[in-house]
Amino acid sequence: MTPRDFLGQLPEAQDLPDCDECPVCLQKYVSAKAPAPGIIERIFSMAARRDPEPIEPEHAVRLPCQHVLGSKCIKRWISRTEGDQNTCPYCVQQLFTPLKYIVSKHPSWNMMIAILGGYGFTMDPNGTWLWNQIQGAGALSSKDILESRAIAKKNVATLENLFGPDKDKMTTIQRIAASRLTVHLRLTVVYLQVQEFLPPLQEVNLRYPFVTLEKHQEDALFDQVKSRKGGDYDRKVWDSHKRLGLIPGIRWENGAYRHYWAFA
Numbered sequence: 001m002t003p004r005d006f007l008g009q010l011p012e013a014q015d016l017p018d019c020d021e022c023p024v025c026l027q028k029y030v031s032a033k034a035p036a037p038g039i040i041e042r043i044f045s046m047a048a049r050r051d052p053e054p055i056e057p058e059h060a061v062r063l064p065c066q067h068v069l070g071s072k073c074i075k076r077w078i079s080r081t082e083g084d085q086n087t088c089p090y091c092v093q094q095l096f097t098p099l100k101y102i103v104s105k106h107p108s109w110n111m112m113i114a115i116l117g118g119y120g121f122t123m124d125p126n127g128t129w130l131w132n133q134i135q136g137a138g139a140l141s142s143k144d145i146l147e148s149r150a151i152a153k154k155n156v157a158t159l160e161n162l163f164g165p166d167k168d169k170m171t172t173i174q175r176i177a178a179s180r181l182t183v184h185l186r187l188t189v190v191y192l193q194v195q196e197f198l199p200p201l202q203e204v205n206l207r208y209p210f211v212t213l214e215k216h217q218e219d220a221l222f223d224q225v226k227s228r229k230g231g232d233y234d235r236k237v238w239d240s241h242k243r244l245g246l247i248p249g250i251r252w253e254n255g256a257y258r259h260y261w262a263f264a
Contacts, residue, residue: 003078003086004110006096013060013068022058022070024077024089029060029070065093101127101250104192108204112189115206119178121186127193128251129186133171136178148177155244162246179245185210186247191221193250198224221248 013029021028058070067090069077077085078095086095101123103109116122120136123129152159152173159172179186188204191213195201198220205212213221225248226233241247 003096006078007071007075010061010063010071010074013062022060022073024073025058025070027058027070029058063088064095065091067091097125100125102193104189104195106192106195106201106204108206109189109192111206112185112204115210116182116185116189119182121178121182126251127249129249131175131178133174137174140174140177140181144177144181145173148173148180151180151244152176158240158244176245180243181208181245182210183242183245183247184212187218187221187242188212190248190250191217194221194224 058072060068061071061074062068063074065088067088069089077089086098087093088095118135119139120132120134121129122132152169188201188210191198191201199217201213201217203212222235222238225238
């Protein structure tokens with residue numbers, strides 16, 4: 001779970017403790033449906049905190065350990081750019097199970113993940129790509145299906161060698177279609193996950209066809225994958241897999257990651 005997901009599912013505290021203000025910022029709790037406090041209330045809050053800057057109203061949320069804290073304060077507490085804490089400020093209990101894979105701080109990261117979700121792609125806690133047929137198939141056109149059916153027919157041996165006998169041809173065709181449509185965007189996600197080894201990436205194209213990596217950036221990513229796979233792995237294999245929608249996924253195990261080829 002990401003910090004953002006954790007914050008989004010926190011319930012509002014209904015039965016507040018004896019003290020009706022956040023112990024961190026000293027701002028009085030208000031209901032999520034209550035109107036914003038007036039100027040007088042804000043001035044008193046600024047004086048109590050000895051802070052010249054006003055803050056937004058605090059909504060009381062209940063943490064998994066049942067302690068109550070202001071929503072904005074817990075957001076700052078777990079933010080990677082501010083507190084970067086994953087424990088309750090009171091009892092030090094872990095708040096949520098963190099993801100094992102790297103979540104990039106690139107400004108386009110969340111939007112890329114959301115777009116890929118629309119095509120049925122998500123990552124499990126270890127960073128392995130998963131594909132949901134019900135959600136992903138709805139994003140495909142009849143042209144996408146026809147093109148992918150032809151590609152699957154030409155690459156039967158390759159697909160069976162990688163994934164075994166095809167038991168459901170339509171599911172495979174739909175998955176190839178979704179994979180091919182998003183291959184460049186998913187390559188960019190992988191690129192950002194191993195950004196420390198690669199040239200910096202500033203701009204990301206979030207409009208289809210999602211061609212976001214420049215040639216020298218894709219070359220650098222290929223070199224990283226090749227250095228880990230070794231053997232006779234070359235650019236021809238890379239390009240042939242990419243035409244099928246295959247990218248070098250990354251799975252985190254025991255604090256380290258390994259590359260692999262998969263439909264995602």
